[in-house]
Amino acid sequence: MSIFKKLGWFFKQEKKHYAIGVFSLVVVAIVQVLPPKIIGLIIDEIDQKRLTRQTLLIWIGVLILAAFTQYGFRFIWRTNIWGSAAKLERSLRSQLFHHFTKMDHLFFQTHRTGDLMAHATNDVSAVQNVAGAGILTFADSLITGISTIVAMVLFVDWRLTILAMIPLPLLAVTSRVLGSKIHVAFRDAQAAFSDINDKTQESITGMKVIKTFGQEEEDIADFEEKIQRVVQKNRRVNRYDALFDPCITAIIGISYVLTIWLGGRYVMAHTISVGQLVSFISYIGMLVWPMFAIGRLFNVLERGNASYDRIEELLSEETHIIEEEHGIATRAKGDIVVDIKSFAYPDYPDQVVLKDIALKLDEGKTLGIVGKTGAGKTTLLKLFLREYDDYQGSILFGEHDIKAYRLQALLAAIGYVPQDHFLFSMTIRDNIRFAAPKSTQTMVEEVAKLAAIHEDIQAFVQGYDTLVGERGVSLSGGQKQRISIARSLITKPELLILDDALSAVDAKTEEAILQHLQARTKRQTTIITAHRLSSVMHADEIIVMDQGTIVERGTHSQLLTNHGWYAQMWSKQQLEAKIERGEK
Structure with missing residues (x-):
């Protein structure tokens, strides 16, 4: 039941709707004890040969009214309880x-994409079941x-009621034992599902690589292995889950046997009537649902508890990037001064990079x-972006x-084009802006021209309305790079960072892009x-890095005269370029 405490914040928030839902359940429960009593009365009147048409019609009318009442209040509790669960x-x-x-x-880096997706799908659904099916059950x-039970005592006999309830403690013991086992098993099953989710996402994303290296069969085999693991983990959950119904059926069967044995003796002794015995047996039938519900409840609660623990663990993790509460909200602008004594990645604190x-x-x-x-090189840029x-x-x-800046104030001033270009599954226009x-379209076309991609886009049948597909799959590497550059320019950044962002374009296009960037504005800082x-040959300063430190610096001409790594x-x-052009 600890999951109810964990979700206390939500139940407090939705207390009005749950109160209405529970009240409706109470009304339904009270109304539904009437039909067995009425049926018993009708049987007694038949047995005593006192039943008249008028009396029968009255009782039928009462039964119909009870049915409509239950229908109305069931609609109310479903709307309130299931509606609240959807809000959760x-x-x-x-x-x-x-x-x-x-x-x-x-x-x-720590959490795989498939695992995060599993948290946001399966785990959330399992917790939702607690707020819906769990509360209802x-x-x-x-x-x-x-x-x-109250109806059994008031309308039939308290001694018969006690006898029928003797097997019920077995149900509590069974539910507790199986419930704890389901909790552990379901947690393992969810973890296995996360693995297969991640494998699916990774394989689909890397399908071109898989096909290029002819690894389809190996990848399928790996997928089948993970599927088998998911099946095994879920079989364990289902095995424990399947034990609930047989146990409850056996317990109910014991109650029926005891009731018929003692109830029959009471009828023979005229302690109760035949109609009362029929009503009592009907009430036992009504107890079947609560007994089954307890088993289902433990199942739902343990699944939800395991999933909520996984979600809480994820939400409890904090970012290592701490934003100043009263940081500078004005967009960053001005000169840049870097003084890094040392930096090591958190995973490898002893390796200074x-x-x-x-x-x-x-x-x-x-x-x-x-x-x-x-x-x-890229590590240094990550520090500019406050990734570390x-x-x-x-x-x-x-x-x-x-x-000292608010993250939004800093990052809004930086236009970043990474090595790994990511385009969203939308139109070229929407990717750029x-x-x-x-x-506006004019602004989009302006930056597209600066990135030397405007003519390529116009050549497409749908122009700027062309859908690029997932991660820009329909475009070439050079086109994706240039669209990424255009996207970084649309915000008119104070600092433009190009992380090897021209590697996929030819020399002529590269030169055109650099000339456009140089001519655009004299106040935009570029790295x-x-x-x-x-x-980089036209840069105001060039630094050469090796093993995480600066080993050469200067302008293009100065570095050539140093005869160091840059010059070599x-x-x-230059020799490779001449060979490609066929020059001697």
Whole structure:
């Protein structure tokens, strides 16, 4: 029953609707004890040969009235109890989605997408059942059981009632034992479902890679293995679940045997009438539902309890990015000063990935960052975006530490184009104006031209209304990159970050995009990381990173005269370009 305490906040919120629902259940329970009594009276009058047509019609009218009354009040409790349960589902889904949107990068590294989806679907549904079927079953079984037992005592015989209830303690013991086992088994089953959910999502997303490497059969085998695990875990749940009904049926059977044995003796001794015995047996039939309901209740509660624990564990996790309560709400703007003493990822605190990074980038200037793969370029950019805050040192944006800004004020000032371009399953227009939904078509086309994608879009049959498919599946890598660049420009950011964002375009398109960006405004600060040095050659300053620190810095011409890594890589790339053009 602990799940009811955990959901106390919701029941308090919806107490009016639940009160109406429970009151309606009480009315239904009281009304439904009348038909067995009336049937018993009719049988007694038949037995005594006193039944008249008028009396029969009156009793039939009472039965019809009782039926309509039950129908009306059942409609009321269904509307209030099930309606409230739907509100709980909506509330939990909203809490989870809001929680997902505010969590940091580390959270999504720890939790798989399929697991998060399972929390938001299966687990939420299981908790909703507690607020719907759970409350209904608990209240209805309790009210129906009590009203039926009271009717058995008042309308028949208290001794017969006590005898019929002797087997009921067995039901409590059975429910407790099986309920605890179901709790553990269902939790394992939900975890297995999360695995298969994640596997499905991963396989669908990576289907091109799977087919390219001819791993279809292996992937299917892995999927089948996970499916089998889900089946095994659910079989365990179903095995315990299936034990409830036979146990309850056996207990009810014992009650019937005792009732018929003692009730028959009471009829023979004229302690009760035949009609009363028939009414009593009918009441025992009415107790079948409360008994079955107790078994179902424990099932629903244990499933909901396990799922709510999983949801609470997820919601209890806090982001590592702490936003200042009274932080700067004005959009960040100005010079950028970086002084990073050291930084290590939270998972590997002993492995320093950035150290002694010191640089100053004046407003409107361009910084190029180059280096080998794994040199720390993208990691440095993640600190600008506050994906990680646990570093020694500071990053100033307009004379204020970036941690002093409200997140919205900081991120609204940054246009970021990552290496892994993500497009939403919507039109090209909506993807470009994602961060500024009210942007006009003229504004959308303006940034598309800056990103050198406007002509490509016009070549599509539906132009800017073209649906790009999930993650932009219908577009080439270069087209996705340029749409991502256009999307970052639509908000007119103070700082534009291009993280190797020109790798999928040819040299001519790259040059056009860079020229457009340089000509757009002199007050937009730009940071470009690249493997192709032609992307940064016009930057006001270029830094070369290696093993998390700066090993070279200067302009393009200065770095060429240093004869270091930059100069060597420039010569190599120029030679490769000549070979591609067929020059000697």
